[in-house]
Amino acid sequence: MRIVIALGGNALLKRGEPMTAEAQQRNVLVAAQAIAPVATEHQVVISHGNGPQVGLLALQGAAYKPDEAYPLDILGAETEGMIGYMIERELGNLLPFEVPFATLLTMVEVDGNDPGFSNPTKFVGPVYDQAEADRIKAEKGWVFKPDGPKWRRVVPSPQPKRIFEIRPVRWLLDHGTVVICAGGGGIPTVYAPDKDRKLVGVEAVIDKDWCSELLAREVEADLFIMATDAEAVFIGWGTPEAKAIHRASPDAISAYEFPAGSMGPKVEAACHFARSTGRTAAIGALADIPAIVRGEKGTLVSPDFEGVSWHSQ
Numbered sequence: 001m002r003i004v005i006a007l008g009g010n011a012l013l014k015r016g017e018p019m020t021a022e023a024q025q026r027n028v029l030v031a032a033q034a035i036a037p038v039a040t041e042h043q044v045v046i047s048h049g050n051g052p053q054v055g056l057l058a059l060q061g062a063a064y065k066p067d068e069a070y071p072l073d074i075l076g077a078e079t080e081g082m083i084g085y086m087i088e089r090e091l092g093n094l095l096p097f098e099v100p101f102a103t104l105l106t107m108v109e110v111d112g113n114d115p116g117f118s119n120p121t122k123f124v125g126p127v128y129d130q131a132e133a134d135r136i137k138a139e140k141g142w143v144f145k146p147d148g149p150k151w152r153r154v155v156p157s158p159q160p161k162r163i164f165e166i167r168p169v170r171w172l173l174d175h176g177t178v179v180i181c182a183g184g185g186g187i188p189t190v191y192a193p194d195k196d197r198k199l200v201g202v203e204a205v206i207d208k209d210w211c212s213e214l215l216a217r218e219v220e221a222d223l224f225i226m227a228t229d230a231e232a233v234f235i236g237w238g239t240p241e242a243k244a245i246h247r248a249s250p251d252a253i254s255a256y257e258f259p260a261g262s263m264g265p266k267v268e269a270a271c272h273f274a275r276s277t278g279r280t281a282a283i284g285a286l287a288d289i290p291a292i293v294r295g296e297k298g299t300l301v302s303p304d305f306e307g308v309s310w311h312s313q
Helices: 021-039 051-063 072-094 130-140 166-174 208-218 250-254 263-277 286-293
Strands: 002-007 043-048 101-103 107-110 122-128 143-147 150-155 160-163 178-180 187-192 198-201 223-228 233-235 243-248 280-285 299-301 308-310
Touching: 002 021, 002 208, 002 286, 021 043, 021 072, 021 286, 043 072, 043 166, 043 208, 051 072, 072 101, 072 178, 072 187, 072 198, 122 130, 122 143, 130 143, 130 150, 160 208, 166 178, 166 208, 208 223, 208 263, 223 263, 223 286, 233 263, 243 250, 250 263, 250 299, 263 280, 263 299, 280 286
Parallel strands: 002 043, 002 223, 043 178, 101 178, 107 187, 223 280, 243 299
Antiparallel strands: 107 160, 122 150, 143 150, 187 198, 233 243, 243 308, 280 299
């Protein structure tokens, strides 16, 4: 099978952990241990989140004058290289030496008129107390929104339209390469009408779930997995009546509502992939990836399923 595995930002850097290289490398090792058994039997494409990492680089850039700070598209490119290197190294230590790897800097086209630019929703960087968030907002003009009991910076999150490097991704897969691409939703770019339609970077972070879904469709993946810090999609999450969905049709799971800032985009992306391709999308825990491939764990969404079935408690 050809499988696209999207590693969520929370899977690579858990909430509350320090944004250090040591913490990230520890989590990448966990990801590599989960992916390695799958990569020995299937073609694998890996994408990943970068919200915490791009936010950290933005904070490091605070040492510059405001007009000297690096924009988010360049910071996104930096994180693609950084995280791709970590994944390649840890997977390379687990897989046979002959297995080739490639990390691709991936430019993704977005629409300059996307409504996401007028309503920033993508969380980046660390969490703050409200007083500190207000201070930074006044100093830098950043937009903050509540993230649980804390506050966090938000930036525009436009929808992806085109992955420019999709042809080399397909070529590498056809030649047995484990490909790491579209990190953080890809590098956001637009064709600027006021610059003779030249491609330029934009200050945004593309939704990684939707970019990974586009990637999965474009490479004709047999299975699309979104790995996160939850073992499945739950109904009534956080309540005594919580139930984990095991299998569902797109229509059946769409009848429920999920938080826009967490599970909602993943469920929507899973449904879109399933409806568009007739194949299966899955959402589940990072460590459960081999079991998700076998259909034993996680939440599986496919037009071949009827209604909703639940994991046994």
